[in-house]
Amino acid sequence: MPTLYHLWISPFSRKIRVILGEKKIEADLKVEQIWDRRPEFLAMNPDGTVPVFVDDDGTTVANSVAISEYLDETRPEVPLLPGDAAARAEIRRLVAWFDRKFNEEVTEMLVGEKLMKRFLGTGEPSSAAIRAGHINIATHLAYIGFLAERRNWLAGDHFSLADIAAAAHISAVDYIGDVPWEKYPEAKQWYARVKSRPSFRPLLSDHIPGVRPPAHYANLDF
Amino acid sequence: MPTLYHLWISPFSRKIRVILGEKKIEADLKVEQIWDRRPEFLAMNPDGTVPVFVDDDGTTVANSVAISEYLDETRPEVPLLPGDAAARAEIRRLVAWFDRKFNEEVTEMLVGEKLMKRFLGTGEPSSAAIRAGHINIATHLAYIGFLAERRNWLAGDHFSLADIAAAAHISAVDYIGDVPWEKYPEAKQWYARVKSRPSFRPLLSDHIPGVRPPAHYANLDF
Numbered sequence: 001m002p003t004l005y006h007l008w009i010s011p012f013s014r015k016i017r018v019i020l021g022e023k024k025i026e027a028d029l030k031v032e033q034i035w036d037r038r039p040e041f042l043a044m045n046p047d048g049t050v051p052v053f054v055d056d057d058g059t060t061v062a063n064s065v066a067i068s069e070y071l072d073e074t075r076p077e078v079p080l081l082p083g084d085a086a087a088r089a090e091i092r093r094l095v096a097w098f099d100r101k102f103n104e105e106v107t108e109m110l111v112g113e114k115l116m117k118r119f120l121g122t123g124e125p126s127s128a129a130i131r132a133g134h135i136n137i138a139t140h141l142a143y144i145g146f147l148a149e150r151r152n153w154l155a156g157d158h159f160s161l162a163d164i165a166a167a168a169h170i171s172a173v174d175y176i177g178d179v180p181w182e183k184y185p186e187a188k189q190w191y192a193r194v195k196s197r198p199s200f201r202p203l204l205s206d207h208i209p210g211v212r213p214p215a216h217y218a219n220l221d222f
Numbered sequence: 223m224p225t226l227y228h229l230w231i232s233p234f235s236r237k238i239r240v241i242l243g244e245k246k247i248e249a250d251l252k253v254e255q256i257w258d259r260r261p262e263f264l265a266m267n268p269d270g271t272v273p274v275f276v277d278d279d280g281t282t283v284a285n286s287v288a289i290s291e292y293l294d295e296t297r298p299e300v301p302l303l304p305g306d307a308a309a310r311a312e313i314r315r316l317v318a319w320f321d322r323k324f325n326e327e328v329t330e331m332l333v334g335e336k337l338m339k340r341f342l343g344t345g346e347p348s349s350a351a352i353r354a355g356h357i358n359i360a361t362h363l364a365y366i367g368f369l370a371e372r373r374n375w376l377a378g379d380h381f382s383l384a385d386i387a388a389a390a391h392i393s394a395v396d397y398i399g400d401v402p403w404e405k406y407p408e409a410k411q412w413y414a415r416v417k418s419r420p421s422f423r424p425l426l427s428d429h430i431p432g433v434r435p436p437a438h439y440a441n442l443d444f
Contacts, residue, residue, distance in 0.1 A: 046365070047323060059308045065287065066314035073307040085295040086281045092288035100322075101269060143268070 005032040005041065005052040008208045009115055009175065011107055012064035012099070013051040014168035015161075019068060021199025022164070023075045027053075035120050064099070068161055082158045091155040094147075094162035102140050102169050109133025110178045115211060137179065145186030154190070159197075167194040171203055177214040181222065188222075196220050227254040227263065227274040230430045231337055231397065233329055234286040234321070235273040236390035237383075241290060243421025244386070245297045249275075257342050286321070290383055304380045313377040316369075316384035324362050324391050331355025332400045337433060359401065366392075367408030376412070381419075389416040393425055399436040403444065410444075418442050 004020065004027045006013035020027050032041055032050050045052045045062035053067045054060050055074070061067045072080050081088045110133040113125040144166060147154045155162035170191060173179050181188045194200060204218040216222040226242065226249045228235035242249050254263055254272050267274045267284035275289045276282050277296070283289045294302050303310045332355040335347040366388060369376045377384035392413060395401050403410045416422060426440040438444040 061311040063315045063318040066311045070307050070311040085292050089283040089288045089292040093285045096285040
């Protein structure tokens with residue numbers, strides 16, 4: 001059975017967990033406390049980050065983009081980059097949008113400041129960063145709504161890695177109750193559709209030690 | 223003819239220019255002064271970043287990872303992600319390494335502080351950031367040397383996107399004379415091999431207005 005080294009709240013790990021669910025790949029999930037900088041783990045991934053995926057044959061893949069593409073190439077039955085080259089480019093553009101822009105402007109500012117700093121022991125949360133995160137998430141939820149109004153899924157007709165990347169980040173922020181759903185009904189409707197997929201269920205039953213999610217977090221009808 | 227919107231010093235744009243060279247794709251290069259936030263450009267890429275590639279049929283692709291994959295899918299004759307799924311995963315891991323880790327730890331600290339801040343008008347360079355950049359580049363040059371000693375090219379037997387991504391970032395830092403080549407002979411030897419490829423020549427004749435590169439920048443025997 002393949003192994004996924006992950007952290008519960010890491011949006012990049014969440015992305016891979018949803019892909020595993022969509023593709024019905026059973027994997028052994030191992031929590032990697034990256035702050036310990038375990039030598040065996042650094043040998044697998046000198047970057048020291050999660051996720052890291054180890055396949056049945058021992059192939060070790062680090063970085064969530066590399067893992068996503070690897071899983072889509074080795075398990076193509078449920079394609080998560082469907083369509084022609086232009087459609088695939090649009091999916092990859094949006095994955096990069098959420099993994100870089102949303103991550104920097106929202107995830108790091110809210111989940112990073114409020115949760116990760118505590119685990120990593122890197123100091124007190126910055127209230128300026130948290131304020132910025134709250135302002136930034138508005139633009140992103142509006143953009144999600146804009147896309148969801150015009151397309152069936154974020155990148156086009158089909159559910160794809162773009163939806164998975166977006167929902168992985170959003171779900172991490174939602175876990176700490178920082179998504180202002182009421183103001184963004186289109187984004188909320190899109191998220192409700194992602195949330196109701198069986199692949200998303202495991203994320204909704206996550207319980208991070210010492211941090212309880214708000215009541216609506218696991219609720220499909222939030 | 224396709225169009226590439228780019229900036230001379232942007233490592234992400236440089237990556238695509240080298241890919242165009244390797245694949246012998248002629249393209250019209252247009253400098254996009256992203257700090258102007260031109261509405262027509264934002265309509266093509268709401269992220270407001272370069273590179274953006276517009277293909278002959280009008281297909282518009284933003285983000286350097288999306289463009290790289292798109293070009294490799296639509297022009298597969300010179301494959302830049304050669305090999306099986308595991309080999310391709312290793313290439314993508316290294317691309318992500320340079321585009322995220324090297325970019326944050328080195329490119330932004332040196333090229334970002336010394337050059338981009340001036341163009342963007344975002345303030346004085348931070349000497350603390352520049353110091354950190356100089357310290358960080360040592361680790362990265364050592365890692366490049368480690369890989370280059372054990373493999374023919376950075377990701378394995380073949381020249382790939384991993385070499386292109388690494389060299390694109392390094393070349394931007396080299397333009398401002400901040401690569402301590404003498405201490406890292408293996409990295410230097412690898413870079414000399416990349417530099418001598420015809421696809422790399424256009425980068426070596428770049429002249430950014432108001433900023434002259436050091437004498438060794440364009441020298442193949444540096």
